[in-house]
Amino acid sequence: MGSKISKTKNHKKHTNKMIEVVMISLLAILLFSLPFSRGLFFEKEMMITYMLSFLLFGLYTIIKIKSKEKITLQSPFGYIAVALVIAYILPIIFFQWANLRGAIGLILSHINYLIIYVMVSDYSKKIQYKMVILNTIIASGFITASIGILALAGYVDYRDAVLGASRIASTFQYPNTLAALMMTLFFIVTGLQNTQTKLWQKSIYGAIGYVMLITFIFTYSRSAWLLFPIFAIIYLILIPSKNRINTLFYYIAVGIPTIAILQPFMRYSEMDTEKKPMLLISLIIGLVIFTVIHISIQFIIKRLQEKHYKIIYILLGTMVAMATVFIVIAVNTTQPLVFDNTNHRANRVQQINRTIKDSHSESEYTLTIEVEDASLNEEDWPWRVRIHSSNEEGELSLIEEKVGSIDEQGMIEIPFTTERDTEDLIIYFRSQHPQTKTTFYEAKLYDHNDALIEDLKLSYKYIPEQLISRFNAIDASESSASTRIAYYRDGLNIYRHNIILGSGGGAWNEMYPGYQSQPYYSTQAHNYFLQTIIETGTIGLAILIFFIMTLVLMLMKSLKNKDAMNITLVIAIVSMLGHSFLDFNFSYLSMPIILWALVGLLNTDGINIDLKLYKKFKTIQISPVIPLIIIAIMFIFTLSLYRGYSIGIEAENTRRATEERIELYQRAISRDPFRAEYYVELGKLLMTSEARELGLSDLSTIESYYEKAVRYAPYNASHMQQLASYYISWGQFDNGLEYIEQSIEHAPLRQSTYNVKSDAYETVGSYLIQNGDVQEGLEMYEKVLEVADDLSTVNKGVREKIVLNDETLSRIERTKYYIQNHDQPQALGRIGDIVYLSYMDIDVDGDGQLDNWWTWNRVDGNLQTQLVDNGVEVKNSGDDLGLFISPRFELEPNQSYGLELHIEGNMNEDFSQVVVYSRNGTTTQYSSRPISEASDEERITYIFETTDDITPGDQEIRLYHYGDTDKSYQVNKVMIYKVDE
Numbered sequence: 001m002g003s004k005i006s007k008t009k010n011h012k013k014h015t016n017k018m019i020e021v022v023m024i025s026l027l028a029i030l031l032f033s034l035p036f037s038r039g040l041f042f043e044k045e046m047m048i049t050y051m052l053s054f055l056l057f058g059l060y061t062i063i064k065i066k067s068k069e070k071i072t073l074q075s076p077f078g079y080i081a082v083a084l085v086i087a088y089i090l091p092i093i094f095f096q097w098a099n100l101r102g103a104i105g106l107i108l109s110h111i112n113y114l115i116i117y118v119m120v121s122d123y124s125k126k127i128q129y130k131m132v133i134l135n136t137i138i139a140s141g142f143i144t145a146s147i148g149i150l151a152l153a154g155y156v157d158y159r160d161a162v163l164g165a166s167r168i169a170s171t172f173q174y175p176n177t178l179a180a181l182m183m184t185l186f187f188i189v190t191g192l193q194n195t196q197t198k199l200w201q202k203s204i205y206g207a208i209g210y211v212m213l214i215t216f217i218f219t220y221s222r223s224a225w226l227l228f229p230i231f232a233i234i235y236l237i238l239i240p241s242k243n244r245i246n247t248l249f250y251y252i253a254v255g256i257p258t259i260a261i262l263q264p265f266m267r268y269s270e271m272d273t274e275k276k277p278m279l280l281i282s283l284i285i286g287l288v289i290f291t292v293i294h295i296s297i298q299f300i301i302k303r304l305q306e307k308h309y310k311i312i313y314i315l316l317g318t319m320v321a322m323a324t325v326f327i328v329i330a331v332n333t334t335q336p337l338v339f340d341n342t343n344h345r346a347n348r349v350q351q352i353n354r355t356i357k358d359s360h361s362e363s364e365y366t367l368t369i370e371v372e373d374a375s376l377n378e379e380d381w382p383w384r385v386r387i388h389s390s391n392e393e394g395e396l397s398l399i400e401e402k403v404g405s406i407d408e409q410g411m412i413e414i415p416f417t418t419e420r421d422t423e424d425l426i427i428y429f430r431s432q433h434p435q436t437k438t439t440f441y442e443a444k445l446y447d448h449n450d451a452l453i454e455d456l457k458l459s460y461k462y463i464p465e466q467l468i469s470r471f472n473a474i475d476a477s478e479s480s481a482s483t484r485i486a487y488y489r490d491g492l493n494i495y496r497h498n499i500i501l502g503s504g505g506g507a508w509n510e511m512y513p514g515y516q517s518q519p520y521y522s523t524q525a526h527n528y529f530l531q532t533i534i535e536t537g538t539i540g541l542a543i544l545i546f547f548i549m550t551l552v553l554m555l556m557k558s559l560k561n562k563d564a565m566n567i568t569l570v571i572a573i574v575s576m577l578g579h580s581f582l583d584f585n586f587s588y589l590s591m592p593i594i595l596w597a598l599v600g601l602l603n604t605d606g607i608n609i610d611l612k613l614y615k616k617f618k619t620i621q622i623s624p625v626i627p628l629i630i631i632a633i634m635f636i637f638t639l640s641l642y643r644g645y646s647i648g649i650e651a652e653n654t655r656r657a658t659e660e661r662i663e664l665y666q667r668a669i670s671r672d673p674f675r676a677e678y679y680v681e682l683g684k685l686l687m688t689s690e691a692r693e694l695g696l697s698d699l700s701t702i703e704s705y706y707e708k709a710v711r712y713a714p715y716n717a718s719h720m721q722q723l724a725s726y727y728i729s730w731g732q733f734d735n736g737l738e739y740i741e742q743s744i745e746h747a748p749l750r751q752s753t754y755n756v757k758s759d760a761y762e763t764v765g766s767y768l769i770q771n772g773d774v775q776e777g778l779e780m781y782e783k784v785l786e787v788a789d790d791l792s793t794v795n796k797g798v799r800e801k802i803v804l805n806d807e808t809l810s811r812i813e814r815t816k817y818y819i820q821n822h823d824q825p826q827a828l829g830r831i832g833d834i835v836y837l838s839y840m841d842i843d844v845d846g847d848g849q850l851d852n853w854w855t856w857n858r859v860d861g862n863l864q865t866q867l868v869d870n871g872v873e874v875k876n877s878g879d880d881l882g883l884f885i886s887p888r889f890e891l892e893p894n895q896s897y898g899l900e901l902h903i904e905g906n907m908n909e910d911f912s913q914v915v916v917y918s919r920n921g922t923t924t925q926y927s928s929r930p931i932s933e934a935s936d937e938e939r940i941t942y943i944f945e946t947t948d949d950i951t952p953g954d955q956e957i958r959l960y961h962y963g964d965t966d967k968s969y970q971v972n973k974v975m976i977y978k979v980d981e
Helices: 002-036 043-066 076-093 100-123 127-153 175-195 199-217 222-238 241-269 277-304 309-332 465-472 479-497 507-515 528-561 564-580 590-601 625-653 658-671 676-686 689-693 699-712 717-729 733-746 751-770 774-795 806-821 825-829
Strands: 071-073 337-340 350-356 364-373 384-390 396-403 410-417 424-431 437-447 452-455 620-622 834-838 854-857 863-868 871-876 882-885 896-905 912-918 924-928 939-945 955-961 969-978
Touching: 002 043, 002 100, 002 127, 002 590, 043 100, 043 625, 071 076, 071 100, 076 100, 076 528, 076 590, 100 127, 100 507, 100 590, 100 625, 127 175, 127 199, 127 277, 127 590, 175 199, 175 222, 175 241, 175 564, 175 590, 199 222, 199 241, 199 277, 222 241, 222 564, 241 277, 241 309, 337 424, 364 384, 384 410, 396 410, 424 437, 479 507, 479 528, 507 528, 507 733, 528 564, 564 590, 625 658, 625 676, 658 676, 658 689, 676 699, 676 717, 699 717, 717 733, 717 751, 733 751, 751 774, 751 806, 774 806, 806 825, 806 834, 854 863, 863 882, 871 882, 871 896, 871 955, 896 912, 924 939, 955 969
Parallel strands: none
Antiparallel strands: 071 620, 337 437, 350 424, 364 410, 364 437, 384 396, 384 424, 437 452, 834 969, 854 882, 863 871, 871 969, 882 955, 896 939, 896 969, 912 924, 912 955
16 A cells, blocks of 8 residues: 555656656747747737747646645745736726837736746746756857857848848847847856856856857947946956856956957958858857867866965966956057958948047147058049047037048148037048058147147057947947937936826837937837836836845845855846846847846845845745636737737738728727727728728718727827828818827927828818818918928927928928919919929028028039028039039929029129929920029029920929129029920
8 A cells, every 4th residue: 555655656756747847848948939039029929929928827827736836926026027017007007008009018028027937936946947947048049149140151041130241130130139138148158157067068158158259249239348348347246256266267268269359250251252151260260269278277277276376366367467468469559551442343331430539629630641542443532531520419510521532642631620519520531432442551630739639540450440430439429329318318208297107018109209309210218227117107116126126135145145146147137137228128028038037047045135125025825726817818818919910910911902901900900909000090991982982981980990099099190190181081170180289299300290280281271262261271371381480499499400391391382372372363373383382481490591402512612502581592602613402393204394583683694593404314404594684683484395305203403603703692482383385
């Protein structure tokens, strides 16, 4: 009897063991797969991952039920994960979402983080399973790095795994997120190679770290480059003393071959060939060098560490000194800068830039360069130097340019004067034309007293130029950095909108157009913490603070206990969070899942956090039945959303008949009734003529669809405009125009909103006039003209101005024409024949120049324009030709046109000319020099006929000023119109 019981127990134990192995294997597979579906950035892959993790957790709860165990939350991290889920639910409960579907999606994401944390923290109590999970994450990261390197070498075809010439993005298709992952995992492999006792294990982890470091460098992620040395030093300081020497030796061992292969690796990565075997060979050579150094160090340490610590420290000091000397030599060893395009038959841009900090404003400088030209190309310039001024906001303006000519060489001086707002100087050296070769031997900057300000290092012998360029771009005044500062400023304003609960998941993307202080487009806030408090308010902020505090206290306890692995994990977690403070890594579902898996791996057993706040968090045991029911509902719900998404994609991309597309969208809505875009698309389809003919256009149904879209995404200007269009189409003008104004409020820096507004008011005005209400119609037309004033007002508060597009400008000009001529039937009869019209008075960006016209000058020309009362003054203080050129318009071949100019000033002198120009066919369609023979005409009309070889769409008006005089002319109106045969 006893034997049977014993066998039963053994069998049960063996079964439980097998179940554990299966579960940990399935969990490992899920964690391993995270980076390989584009990092789970896109919705399809995210929802599949939701469902897989729900299934896995469902299986986990069933096992718990069968074994009569409960699910345990026994550390503050579990409470934090639960609190984040609740924080994302609250904006929906209290109807404060910015986008209902986005809010639901973020709830599903955070439920995923929670269940991953629960499973990992449970299974990692056993050291063998903890190592399985750690090694799985490392293996996944290593393969991700390898895919990126192999794609760079041309041996793996993965879309966008390499961006530009040599920037590794791997499976994430975004280098910065890849860099964040590589940095995080590098610290983990550093810790693991430190704690292993067997040399082969140390070497494998070390080699993996080397590959990750190479991948990290060639992501060219500037923010990660800045953070990595900071965290590396912090880690070195915090790691227990018994591991510190080994860690420092590992840094040196992995650093030496990395630096050694930078130049060849960079050079081979830029080879214009399909396959780059030498790139892989250079990587392997570096790997061999690392292995030799690493094994040698480990052998020496093993021999000496028992009795001869002094020798170890001497050896370490020697290696540090050698590394320092090597770095100093690398930074200070330069060579001539060579741009060699002699073997190329097409343009190939070669360019470097150097920044000179803290330059004086309104000061005279001289840049002296020594150049040698050995070009074979005698037609194109061989080299060019441009000097740009950078102001406090990072805005660049060209202050001097020197274009080299053939055989121009030797010492060349380029004098220039800085501008009033100059903070820095950025000097660009460039070559691009084929069969040219230029060598710059030196470049020195002198002030007006001939004192040397800076001797520019043009080319480093041991450091790749791409690295230098990326380092030079790490500057708070650089445009991307200043744009991110705008993100943070605007994001805080959004946070204040719903300061307690936030605005739900996806709030940034929906709300930032209404709060942005500068024109930009970004679906992400580029800051995880900012995006979280926008979405969850002060409640979310408190949770994040508590999370960081818990990590810090966990680190302090780990330091006290000298727990090297815990310290390593905390540093890895903090490094990922640190980079996410500067970028949108956590918008990739894979990254926060990895983070919460690492949190789950932290050893919280036996760590007594001596704070009253933490003592309140007691271990909670939950019956697995409740989570099983919840997760089953979540799985079914997600499956429905996924099916709705798939049908919606089919409806969007199909070329089927309107009736079938309507049916597809209705099916998509039945499975995912929260996605505002589906209601908009369905409403648009139901308003088509085909739907009307089929009897499908029920007005109340269409209205309800648009209203739901606005209700589910209440800050979306595009959805408001669709609802407005519906109201206007059916004569509900007040409702329609109210939503148009709301759309402007929610996207004041979007050019398109002003186009929609002008179109709406023109449509209403035209309807009223056609139905006899002329006065009210003209009032609507006046609103069209106000669009330019509205945008001018908005532009006064922003640094980067936005302008009206050609369509909006044309509408404003035609509306103005109608208002001025509404009581003149003959003039109104011509309005349908107008091809191009400008009253020469719109300047919404406030720069004193006419919008959408532009100037061109010959080398010695200096045509300038200035808005004055009722028009534009055209003058040219140079000695050669300058042009004032209109936007392009459409002229038809073999058609008679009238050109009407309202002009005053010296248009009867030979320095003036007007040309109707075509960029295809016969270039000159009409020309008059001078513009007018008479000196007192203010309105001039020409009749001309186009040639038969032009294609409509590439025509423009050119106003010439030949210079060499201080005389000018003023243009007040330009119009081209069709003339009946």
